Amino acid sequence: MKVPGWSVPALVVLLALAGLGGARLFAVPSVVVDLPAAATGATRTTVLVVDGVKCVDTAERAAGQVKGLTGVSRFVAYASRNRVEVTFDPAVSSSSKIVEAIEGPVHDAATGEYLFHVYHVVEIDGAKVPTGPPATTGP
Amino acid sequence: MLRPPPERTPGERGPPLKRLRLLFQVAFVAAVAVTGIRFALGSSLTSVEKYCPFGGLETAYALLTRSRFTCAAGELNLALFLSVIALALVARKAFCGWVCPLGAVLEWTGRLSRKLFRRSSFRGPWPVPPRVDAALKIGLRVVVLGAVLAATWTTGELLFRGYDPYYVLFSAHGHDVKAWSYAILAAVLGLAIVFPLSWCRWLCPLGTVLWPFSSAGALRLSRSGKSCTGCGSCDRACPQQIPVSRLDVVRTGECTLCLECTESCPAPGALSLRLPGRAS
Known part of the structure; x- marks a missing residue:
C-alpha cells in the first residue's frame, strides 16, 4: 500500500509528543523517607523544585535536611525532575520552614565540615521563587 | 542501459x-x-x-x-x-x-x-x-x-x-x-x-x-523496475550509502527514511514509500 512521504514527519512528531507526554507514566521516586511524626491532625504536601537534587545521593542528603524538623512525616524525591514532595502537619510546620531547612548548611559526614549553598529551592507549589539580591530589612 | x-x-x-x-x-x-x-x-x-x-x-x-x-x-x-x-x-x-x-x-x-x-x-x-x-x-x-x-x-x-x-x-x-x-x-x-x-x-x-x-520497520521504500531509469540519483543522494537503485525494496535497518532518494529521483513513480499489504 502506497503511503505519502509526509507520513514520516507526522509519525516523528506524534511519537516525540508521546515520549515527552508519557514520561510521567514511568515516574519512580529516587528516595522515599517516612518520618515518625507526632502530629495526628491534617497533613499538607508541599511540592518543591530544588536545584541540587539531581541523583539518588543528593536526594538522600536533602532528605537528611528535613529529618530534624518537627511535624514532617514524609519526604519523596524525584531526582530526574529535581522534584521534592514533603508532607507535614501545617499546625506544627510550614513550607517556609521546610525550604529554610533544605537550603541550610549541609553536614558532610566524610569530612565533618558544613557545606553551604548545596540546595536552592527554585519553585514552591508551582510558583517560581524570585531570584535576585536578598531583600533588605529595616533596623 | x-x-x-x-x-x-x-x-x-x-x-x-x-x-x-x-x-x-x-x-x-x-x-x-x-x-x-x-x-x-x-x-x-x-x-x-x-x-x-x-x-x-x-x-x-x-x-x-x-x-x-x-x-x-x-x-x-x-x-x-x-x-x-x-x-x-x-x-x-x-x-x-x-x-x-x-x-x-x-x-x-x-x-x-x-x-x-x-x-x-x-x-x-x-x-x-x-x-x-x-x-x-x-x-x-x-x-x-x-x-x-x-x-x-x-x-x-x-x-x-x-x-x-x-x-x-x-x-x-x-x-x-x-x-x-x-x-x-x-x-x-x-x-x-x-x-x-x-x-x-x-x-x-x-x-x-x-x-x-x-x-522490521513497516514502512519501506519500494523501487519500480518499470519506471526506474537506473540513473543512480538515489544512490548518490542517500546519506547512509544504501545502493537503492540495485534493490527492489529497501529492507536494510540502516534506512533512516530521510526520503532524499525519492526527492532526488527524476522518474515519477520509480520510488515510493509503502506499507506491506495490498498493492495500490
Missing part, C-alpha cells in the same frame, strides 16, 4: 520534504543547543542529557534491578527511548534522519565533505570497501554498545558522558567535559569529513540498538 527520465508534471513531486526535514533538523539542533546553554548559564535545571533516548536504555537496568533510575537519567529518557523504538517499528531509523541533533550535524559535515572533495555521493574521498563497511557496522558498533552498557549497568553512573559527542557538543562545557572530550569530538567530526556519517554507521550505540527494530 540508461533511459532518459520522463518529465515530471507540476505538483507531482509532492510536498517539499527535503526542506521540511532540514527544518526538523535545524529545530532539534537549536532546541538542544538552547537547552545546553540555558543549563550552563544556570537559568534552567534541564540538561541535554534529559532528552537523550539512549539514557533510557542505560537507566533501564537500574530501574529493573534496583527500582530507581541511574544518576542523571530518568523517566523522560525511558519514555523517549520507548517512543524511538516504537517509531523504528513503523518508520525505521527516522529518529536518526529527522530528529537526532548529532546525526544532523554529522550529515551536514558529510555534505561539506562532498563539496570539499567534489564528490557526487556520501562515499567520501576514500570509499570503504563494502566488506570492511559491513564488518565495522556489525563488529565495532556492537563492541561500543557492549562497553557503554556494561560500564553503565555495573556502576550505575554515566561513565561515558565525557566521551559522548552529543553531550560534548551540546552541553556547553557540561559536567565531566574535559580537554580530551573536545579532542574526541574533533576526531568524530574529522572522521565525518573523510568518511561521511562514520559515527552513525560504525559507532553510534543507539543506532545499534535501533537496527533490529528498524529492520
Whole structure:
C-alpha cells in the first residue's frame, strides 16, 4: 500500500509528543523517607523544585535536611525532575520552614565540615521563587 | 542501459520534504543547543542529557534491578527511548534522519565533505570497501554498545558522558567535559569529513540498538523496475550509502527514511514509500 512521504514527519512528531507526554507514566521516586511524626491532625504536601537534587545521593542528603524538623512525616524525591514532595502537619510546620531547612548548611559526614549553598529551592507549589539580591530589612 | 527520465508534471513531486526535514533538523539542533546553554548559564535545571533516548536504555537496568533510575537519567529518557523504538517499528531509523541533533550535524559535515572533495555521493574521498563497511557496522558498533552498557549497568553512573559527542557538543562545557572530550569530538567530526556519517554507521550505540527494530520497520521504500531509469540519483543522494537503485525494496535497518532518494529521483513513480499489504 502506497503511503505519502509526509507520513514520516507526522509519525516523528506524534511519537516525540508521546515520549515527552508519557514520561510521567514511568515516574519512580529516587528516595522515599517516612518520618515518625507526632502530629495526628491534617497533613499538607508541599511540592518543591530544588536545584541540587539531581541523583539518588543528593536526594538522600536533602532528605537528611528535613529529618530534624518537627511535624514532617514524609519526604519523596524525584531526582530526574529535581522534584521534592514533603508532607507535614501545617499546625506544627510550614513550607517556609521546610525550604529554610533544605537550603541550610549541609553536614558532610566524610569530612565533618558544613557545606553551604548545596540546595536552592527554585519553585514552591508551582510558583517560581524570585531570584535576585536578598531583600533588605529595616533596623 | 540508461533511459532518459520522463518529465515530471507540476505538483507531482509532492510536498517539499527535503526542506521540511532540514527544518526538523535545524529545530532539534537549536532546541538542544538552547537547552545546553540555558543549563550552563544556570537559568534552567534541564540538561541535554534529559532528552537523550539512549539514557533510557542505560537507566533501564537500574530501574529493573534496583527500582530507581541511574544518576542523571530518568523517566523522560525511558519514555523517549520507548517512543524511538516504537517509531523504528513503523518508520525505521527516522529518529536518526529527522530528529537526532548529532546525526544532523554529522550529515551536514558529510555534505561539506562532498563539496570539499567534489564528490557526487556520501562515499567520501576514500570509499570503504563494502566488506570492511559491513564488518565495522556489525563488529565495532556492537563492541561500543557492549562497553557503554556494561560500564553503565555495573556502576550505575554515566561513565561515558565525557566521551559522548552529543553531550560534548551540546552541553556547553557540561559536567565531566574535559580537554580530551573536545579532542574526541574533533576526531568524530574529522572522521565525518573523510568518511561521511562514520559515527552513525560504525559507532553510534543507539543506532545499534535501533537496527533490529528498524529492520522490521513497516514502512519501506519500494523501487519500480518499470519506471526506474537506473540513473543512480538515489544512490548518490542517500546519506547512509544504501545502493537503492540495485534493490527492489529497501529492507536494510540502516534506512533512516530521510526520503532524499525519492526527492532526488527524476522518474515519477520509480520510488515510493509503502506499507506491506495490498498493492495500490
